[in-house]
Amino acid sequence: MLKQIEGSRGVAEAVALSRPEVICAYPISPQTHIVEALSTLVKSGELAPCEFVNVESEFAAMSVAIGASAAGARAYTATASQGLLYMAEPLFNASGLGLPIVMTVANRAIGAPINIWNDHSDSMSQRDSGWIQLYAETNQEALDLHIQAFRIAEELSLPVMVCMDGFVLTHAVERVDVPAQEQVDAFLPPYEPRQVLDPEDPISIGAMVGPDAFTEVRYLAHDKQMQALDLIPAVAADFAAAFGRDSGGLVRPYRCDDAETVVVALGSVLGTIKDTVDELRDEGMSIGVLGLTSFRPFPLDAVRTALAGAQRVVVLERALAVGIGGIVAANVRMALSGISLHGYTVIAGLGGRAITKASLTRLFHEAVADKLEPLTFLDLDRDLVERELRRTRTTRRSGPAAENLLRDLGTRVG
């Protein structure tokens, strides 16, 4: 059914259609609208049987999900930013215990300085948590990925994180197709846990493992993620067959086949990049886009195949690995080992800075001319940074001096 609704509402409806039995959440911007909608659906009795647990922290939210999932219930939660970091410990635990929890991450920057706007610092920081990470490009894809996420999680017995850009997607009102309950029921069978806490057949979950087997256990966790490289496209194909909509998968190439330059990116910025690429194609530039839907597991082969014919790759990402540069770029580089091409890392849109078509056009022209620095910060105000660097040579202080930067900006405008 076509609806003109907020992204958060669409995700809440997709989650509700997936029939979770336990939802636990702690509110944090920009995730709040999702759990508000779900709490209303549960409290009104529209979503039943389901328990909505209001917890005291994200640490508790993930812990409740762990308990619920181990007891055989389909469990869901949602978070963002600081909240995701606060649940880092149970996050690793959920994947280590092989519990198929599904979680939305409404992507947001991490402080300090505190910033509520969108980038991918939060989910990227948890890239090694053992969770599958899928990134939505549009609200329709966010909705569709949630339904697929439950299938993937439960077939593998591994938790799945569906990442969607905070505000840009969560708070945007768009037209989405919300499937019917019967369609989702046919696609998503009830959760059958591989092992469950059952008084009739007692088992111990979460035992201690020493050096004699820990490496092997971790290898198996890696192997399970590698299995997801086959499962994710298979579930996407099933989804396309059942819902008549192409959504999900590992990577989504756009005008890549003959492209000399390929831009790699994830999330909602892909829309802006595709529009820019279309315009540059009209100008005769040989450029394409490779969208990553699955970041964990990282689809090395698919990325390698998509980039094999290119002369240069520009990885545009919305998180910064401080002290080295790009997170996604490092992964892409791994996929390209042995292939010789120019690689550029572009850090863009941190803390909600707009990524405009004008900036992208400039950027891609520089890249195609091979005039780009290996590591570029899109739209970085160099004057501002250099004034502050000069100031720090005379004034002893820690911290980012954000108020100085803002004051300098103010004087410039004034």
Place this chain on the structure above:
Amino acid sequence: MERVRFYQIGSYAAGNRLLDGELQTVQSDTHRTNSLNSGHRACQGCGEALGARYALDAVMRATGNQMVAVNATGCLEVFSTPYPETAWQVPWLHSLFGNAPAVATGVAAALKAKGRTDVRVVGQGGDGGTVDIGLACLSGMFERNDDVLYICYDNGGYMNTGVQRSGATPHGAATTTTPAVGPQPGNDFGKGKNLPAIAMAHRIPYVATATVADLRDLEYKATRAMEFRGARYLHVLVPCPLGWRTASNETVKIARLATETGIFPVFEAEDGEVVAVSKIRKRRPVGDYLQPQGRFAHLFGATPREDVIAKIQAEADRNVRVFGLTDPEVPVHGVVS
């Protein structure tokens, strides 16, 4: 499940087996199964192993074995489940140090969603996991009144990591992070968390304290706790021979001294009000409790710290006064039956 083994061969004395059925202890029931099997790796004389088995066996009997246990990281978890072995005969889940109450909430929520109201949930952990790192999760569980019995086995320190201080370490006690050096040796005064009181402040249906010195009382309280729905809290004093530096055959005796001196008040509370206390028949000075323990040895050295002992005595006196632990004193607070 494995049938229990009795160690007292040829005697009918153990566990009141000569009494009528309903008066017999859980442990004297030949049809019961042990929640925690023998063969685990607890230290000799471990109060926590003893307390946990008695408490959970009582819950098993009260629920007809329809129970799930959730465990915090700590001694109880480490000594019972070195993979691939497990000493647990009940469905058991361990996640982390600080989240056992929340994980138990999740199990309870799942069971509720599935309509399994017959299966009950017990969360458990040591004092580190309970009064310190897990306190926020525990308070949340209390506040929501989730249908979980949480049991804290209090041995007054982080014994699993080598005897460091916890929020439940008693005043004056030496641990590896509150060493017996300097002008104020041992754990500082004016610090410490009274978790039974914190639990009562949440007005949850049932709060009780117990020790491994009175196992019949512990069984009673675990059983009584299962008669309530909602959040319940049981705080059990479990001496640790390693951390307290006591002889391994003195665990029960030391626990008894904790109650007889008034150091550890044993009581029950419902809906935030004390409803019953275990009276002290013959009260003893705190020195009797402190002296056998190596963690208080610095108070009894060449220059005895009478001042510190007096402060600990004052704390015991306060317990006696507040809870009305001795007759004919009238309690200052609470409704005592």
